[in-house]
Amino acid sequence: MDIPRTGQAQKRRMKRTAIGVGIGAAVLLVTFGLARLEPAAPPVKKETVWIEAVQRGPMLRAVRGPGTLVPEDVRSISAPVEGTIERIPALPGARVEPDTVLLEMSDPEVMQNAFQAESQLRAAEADYANLRARLESEFLSQQSQVATIESQAEQANLQVEAEERLFKDELIPELTLKLSRLRADQLTKQAQIETERLGKIHSSQQAQLSAQQAQVNQMRALYGLRQRQVDSLKVRAGIPGVLQELPMVVGQRVTPGTTLARVARPEKLKAELRIPETLAKDVAVGLQAQIDTRNGVVAGRVTRVAPSAQDGTVIVDVAMEGPLPKGARPNLSVDGTIEIERLDNVLFVGRPTYGQPNQKIELFKVVKEGEEAVRVPVQLGRSSFNTIEIVSGLDVGDRVILSDTSAQDGYDRIRLE
The missing domain is CATH 2.40.420.20 (conserved putative lor/sdh protein from methanococcus maripaludis s2 fold)
Known part of the structure; x- marks a missing residue:
């Protein structure tokens, strides 16, 4: 007969519980350790x-930007009058002098205005000449009148002097002497009046001549203007240099103010740099700069900073302080470095x-x-x-x-x- 053993089931349950707790603790330790590990470095x-x-x-603070060489002295030539382009004797790239004709225009109205202005000037000059001749004749007539009256007054005064001597000798009556004196006084006063009238006539004539001369001067100025407009139909360079642009064609009609051409002095160039707006806040006039033309580096100095940004950049002009390398010409691409300050x-x-x-x-x-x-x-x-x-x-x-x-x-x- 089997004898049951007491407490065996309870021991087995305790053993299983201990094993479970151990496994759980191990899992927790592993999890905690993995959490403490850093991710693998890529x-x-x-x-x-x-x-x-x-x-x-030492550290040099500087800003850098691309740019181009542009002429310092550029003349934009605009159409002074309306006209049609008839001939273009010069092409971009040509050397020009101040009187070099770049293009020729025509306009019938400009020619007609010049003809009318010339006719008006000639008419005004003729009117002035006629007026002057007439006034001179009037002046001479008045001078003659004055001379006649003065002569008569002089004769009357001499007559009075002679009759006074005769009256003293009781050779003529007193009435005759008084009548002679009265006539002499009248002629003397009349001579004074005519002399004053001569002066006023002279002043009046000068005023008339001045007014007519002003009319002549006005017509002459108008004629000069019309003639200059005719001359401006031949568009000239105005300065010595190189013709940069001439975007016109024969037969094209242009209005006053239309830009016809650009002439520049190629021997005097400056760098026009485009500095990012985020870097341009410390750029100021007078700072030193270095311009790389791909064929040499030239020292320069900032002469202008644009007051506003365009397309994310600020335009900065740099004047050259040394001779440019060979091959430097307008529109050549360059790189510029502007020195802001040196830190020690x-x-x-x-x-x-x-x-x-x-x-x-x-x-x-x-x-x-x-x-x-x-x-x-x-x-x-x-x-x-x-x-x-x-x-x-x-x-x-x-x-x-x-x-x-x-x-x-x-x-x-x-x-x-």
């Missing part, structure tokens, strides 16, 4: 990234792809002898077109990745292969 090939070391020393004893590095001045960014710093790179915060300072100041976060000799690392934004560490 590999990046060294030849695909731009790595540069942080330096300390600063930490700096090449400019990161997305690094802006005075911003805090994160860069990958190379560690473990170039095998890995870890993300570190970096405070940036002042910048140039190819370098930027390091305010904090890096030291001299630290090597950082400056190229685009946006593909590794989710990682704090990368492996360099």
